[in-house]
């Protein structure tokens with residue numbers, strides 16, 4: 104940098120990182136990433152700390168069911184939904200450990216309109 108320039112303008116190139124999920128399909132990658140987060144004590148849906156002592160997502164009042172008919176439905180977390188007209192968000196497994204957003208008092212998952 105002796106050419107009188109104020110700053111070194113050499114572009115920074117990050118070294119390539121190995122892909123820990125190489126060869127895996129999209130669903131398998133997602134499952135592996137979620138498993139890793141759970142092992143770190145992070146809930147894969149809300150990214151909040153897990154609280155397995157509270158129960159599971161299946162026990163939480165924030166669990167909602169999105170039913171699109173034709174006997175197809177998915178469980179979602181109310182805290183991770185976006186969009187008022189057509190709420191979307193990641194699928195939740197009822198067996199996931201609870202997170203710090205856990206709300207007690209779930210009888211049955213509330214239904215959201217697709």
Ligand code: SF4
Nearest residue numbers: 160163180201202204
């Ligand atoms: S415990 Fe409740 S708030 Fe937390 S991710 Fe599960 S459903 Fe959502």
